[in-house]
Amino acid sequence: MSLPHAILTALLEKPSSGLELTRRFDKSIGFFWSATHQQIYRELGRLETTGLIRALPQAAPVRGQKKEYEVLPAGRTELERWTAAAEEPRPIRDPLLLRLRAAAVVGTAGLDAELRRHLALHRAQLAQYEEIERRDFAPGEEGEGEPLQYAVLRAGIGWESFWVRWLAETVETLPAAPATPSEGPTDPA
Amino acid sequence: MSLPHAILTALLEKPSSGLELTRRFDKSIGFFWSATHQQIYRELGRLETTGLIRALPQAAPVRGQKKEYEVLPAGRTELERWTAAAEEPRPIRDPLLLRLRAAAVVGTAGLDAELRRHLALHRAQLAQYEEIERRDFAPGEEGEGEPLQYAVLRAGIGWESFWVRWLAETVETLPAAPATPSEGPTDPA
DNA sequence: AGGTACATGTAACATGTTACATGATTCC
DNA sequence: GGAATCATGTAACATGTTACATGTACCT
Incomplete structure (x- = not known):
C-alpha cells in the first residue's frame, strides 16, 4: 500500500x-x-x-x-x-542473486559479462547521485537545512555503493569458478 | 519472470x-x-x-x-x-524512503521510533549472516570452495550493512528536524 | 486538413497476497 | 472415529506492466 x-x-x-x-x-x-x-x-x-x-x-x-x-x-x-505506522523492513529481493544461484547449477557462462555491465551501470548512477550531493548539499550551502531530503539521497548513495563494492568483489572471484559444473542434461544427483 | x-x-x-x-x-x-x-x-x-x-x-x-x-x-x-541474459538492475524501491519523504510534508512524529526499530532488526539480521559466514566460510574451511554461494551471502551482509549504516546516521540527524513543518490541514502552498 | 504534444483513460495480463477448501495419512 | 499433520489446490483481490484507444489544443 x-x-x-x-x-x-x-x-x-x-x-x-x-x-x-x-x-x-x-x-x-x-x-x-x-x-x-x-x-x-x-x-x-x-x-x-x-x-x-x-x-x-x-x-x-x-x-x-x-x-x-x-x-x-x-x-x-x-x-x-x-x-x-509499524511496517516490516523489506527483505533483499533481487533477480541477480537468483541468477548467481542458478549459475551454480547450470554454469556461469555469460554471467560474468552481465555482472560487469551491472557494475558499470551502478558506478554511473553512484556518480550521478554524488554530483547531486556536491551541488545541493555541500556543507555551508543553502539547501543544507533539508535533513530528510538529504537522508533519502544518502540512501541512494549507500545503495549504489553497496552494489558497486559487491559486484567488484564478485567479478574478481567469479572467473575462478567452473564454467559448467554439471553436464547431465536432466538428471543431477 | x-x-x-x-x-x-x-x-x-x-x-x-x-x-x-x-x-x-x-x-x-x-x-x-x-x-x-x-x-x-x-x-x-x-x-x-x-x-x-x-x-x-x-x-x-x-x-x-x-x-x-x-x-x-x-x-x-x-x-x-x-x-x-541482459536484465536491467533493479532500482531501489523501499516504502521506508517514501515515508521519509512523506514526513517532510506531514511531520516526523512517530517515524523516529520506527527507524530505531528497523535499525535493531537489520542489526540482528546482519549478526545472523555473519554467524553463517564464520561457520561455513571461514578461511581454510571445507565449504570454502563454493564461491557463488559465498557471493550470495556477501550480498546479504552488504545489504544489511548498508541499512545499518544508513539508519544509524539518519537516526542521529533526524531528531533535529521539525516535528510538524506545515499546519494547514488541506491547503499547503 | 494534418501533425504533434498534451491529457485521460481501457483492456489484458503477470505477479504477489490472503483467506479458505479439500483430500490423504498417521497417531491416539 | 477424531485430531493433527501432510499435501494440493481455488478464489478473490492488490499491485505492476504492456499495449492500445480516445479526445483536446495548437501550430503549420
Whole structure:
C-alpha cells in the first residue's frame, strides 16, 4: 500500500493532474518509487472514491482535458498515520542473486559479462547521485537545512555503493569458478 | 519472470513436490526470493503446461497426494538462457524512503521510533549472516570452495550493512528536524 | 486538413497476497 | 472415529506492466 501514499505526498506538496504527477514520479519520487501513468490514474480514481482526495471544482469532467486533484483532510490524516505506522523492513529481493544461484547449477557462462555491465551501470548512477550531493548539499550551502531530503539521497548513495563494492568483489572471484559444473542434461544427483 | 527460474533451479538441485519446494523457499533461496505455496503450485502448473518440467510418472494425480516434479531438457536450456541474459538492475524501491519523504510534508512524529526499530532488526539480521559466514566460510574451511554461494551471502551482509549504516546516521540527524513543518490541514502552498 | 504534444483513460495480463477448501495419512 | 499433520489446490483481490484507444489544443 505505498503508491496511494506516494500520491498523497506529491499532492500535498502541490495539487496536480495525473500527467503532472507522472512527470514528477519520473524525477524525484521516482528514484525510489516509480509508477506509470496508468497506475497513477487508477489510483487517483480510487483515492477520489474513498474520499481522500477530490478533483478541483473548476475542472469540467471532459475526457482529454486536464483534471487537477487536491488532498482532503482525511487524506492528510491517513498519510500521517502511515508515516508512523509499524511496517516490516523489506527483505533483499533481487533477480541477480537468483541468477548467481542458478549459475551454480547450470554454469556461469555469460554471467560474468552481465555482472560487469551491472557494475558499470551502478558506478554511473553512484556518480550521478554524488554530483547531486556536491551541488545541493555541500556543507555551508543553502539547501543544507533539508535533513530528510538529504537522508533519502544518502540512501541512494549507500545503495549504489553497496552494489558497486559487491559486484567488484564478485567479478574478481567469479572467473575462478567452473564454467559448467554439471553436464547431465536432466538428471543431477 | 524470476519465480519460474527460481523453481527450475531448485528442481535441478533436487526433484521435489510443491510443499517440499515451499519449505526450501523458506530457507536458502527464500533469503532473496520468497514465495508462498500458492504461488509455487500455480507456477508448477504453468511450467508443466509449457513443457519445462514434468511430474514424475509414479505419482498418481490424486488430490492430497504428493506429486514430484523434475526438470526437462527444455527447462534446463531456458534456465541457462536466463542466467546469462541482459536484465536491467533493479532500482531501489523501499516504502521506508517514501515515508521519509512523506514526513517532510506531514511531520516526523512517530517515524523516529520506527527507524530505531528497523535499525535493531537489520542489526540482528546482519549478526545472523555473519554467524553463517564464520561457520561455513571461514578461511581454510571445507565449504570454502563454493564461491557463488559465498557471493550470495556477501550480498546479504552488504545489504544489511548498508541499512545499518544508513539508519544509524539518519537516526542521529533526524531528531533535529521539525516535528510538524506545515499546519494547514488541506491547503499547503 | 494534418501533425504533434498534451491529457485521460481501457483492456489484458503477470505477479504477489490472503483467506479458505479439500483430500490423504498417521497417531491416539 | 477424531485430531493433527501432510499435501494440493481455488478464489478473490492488490499491485505492476504492456499495449492500445480516445479526445483536446495548437501550430503549420
